[in-house]
Amino acid sequence: MSADKSTSWSYAENLPAEDEVLLRARERSFELGVTPVSQGVGAVLTVLAAASKAQTVVEVGAGAGVSGVCLLRGLGRQAVLTTIDLDVEHLKAARQAYLESGSPANRIRTISGRAADVLPRLTDNAYDLVFIDADKANFPKYVEQGIRLLKSKGTLVVNDALDKDRVSNPAARDATTTVLRQVGKSIREDDRLVSAMLPTGDGLLVAVKK
Ligand SMILES: C[S@@+](CC[C@H](N)C(=O)[O-])C[C@H]1O[C@@H](n2cnc3c(N)ncnc32)[C@H](O)[C@@H]1O
Numbered sequence: 042m043s044a045d046k047s048t049s050w051s052y053a054e055n056l057p058a059e060d061e062v063l064l065r066a067r068e069r070s071f072e073l074g075v076t077p078v079s080q081g082v083g084a085v086l087t088v089l090a091a092a093s094k095a096q097t098v099v100e101v102g103a104g105a106g107v108s109g110v111c112l113l114r115g116l117g118r119q120a121v122l123t124t125i126d127l128d129v130e131h132l133k134a135a136r137q138a139y140l141e142s143g144s145p146a147n148r149i150r151t152i153s154g155r156a157a158d159v160l161p162r163l164t165d166n167a168y169d170l171v172f173i174d175a176d177k178a179n180f181p182k183y184v185e186q187g188i189r190l191l192k193s194k195g196t197l198v199v200n201d202a203l204d205k206d207r208v209s210n211p212a213a214r215d216a217t218t219t220v221l222r223q224v225g226k227s228i229r230e231d232d233r234l235v236s237a238m239l240p241t242g243d244g245l246l247v248a249v250k251k
Contacts, residue, residue: 053081054079054242055081056084057081057084059083062141062142063110063138065138065141066105066106066135066141067105069134069138070105070107073104077107078107078174079241079242079243081242082111086111086115086172086198087115089115089170093169093170093194093196094169095116095169096119097167097168098116098122098169098172099168099171099172099187100123100124101160101173101175102156102174103125103126104131104134105135106137107138108172109139113139113149120148122148123152124150124151124152125151125159126152135151136149157182157183160187160190163186163190165189166191168191168192169191170197172200173187173199174200177201177221178217178220180220180224181227184197188233194249196247197228197234197249199224199228200242201221201242201244202225202243203221204217204218204222204243204244208221225246228248233250234248235248235251
């Protein structure tokens with residue numbers, strides 16, 4: 042990559058100006074040892090939520106609420122965000138961020154538990170957007186569940202899809218990179234989806250269910 046390309050990437054990542062609500066949520070993420078979505082990814086989530094006019098969203102991996110606040114900011118007044126996390130301290134911090142963002146509590150459903158147990162309990166073809174940002178080893182399961190949950194024209198978003206630039210390197214064969222490489226391939230080759238890989242953050246894989 043040229044030095045200019047790298048500079049442009051950093052420029053684009055840092056363009057979104059974040060307010061106090063997001064900065065505090067980032068601070069709490071840091072204190073809890075959670076890695077929140079990047080500024081660029083947060084901005085893309087807001088745009089995707091708005092562009093898709095999503096009414097029903099599932100997030101796998103609430104963390105301390107950075108991505109949830111970004112999603113909520115793109116959603117309409119009646120939309121509902123369902124967010125899942127197995128760590129109750131993370132969910133508590135996420136609820137604080139949602140509260141500070143001014144989103145009504147009845148628009149947010151927080152579910153504590155392992156995503157692999159929770160997702161199968163959610164209704165088929167009922168969601169407009171599914172965002173995956175939890176334990177990477179289980180991404181293949183979450184993607185399959187996500188496709189099941191999405192309505193036709195619903196949007197699937199997978200965070201960290203380039204795994205810190207390792208997915209593109211064939212010599213990188215650690216377990217996480219291999220899973221993410223396979224997730225990318227399976228989404229690209231899935232006839233039920235159209236997809237695109239955005240280089241935002243650590244890679245944001247976006248797909249729409251036909
Ligand atoms: C990268 S952080 C999510 C960050 C969040 N999306 C944000 O931008 O603020 C991953 C989260 O997934 C949660 N997690 C890890 N394994 C999980 C599992 N099996 N089921 C549900 N949540 C899980 C962790 O507790 C952590 O809060």
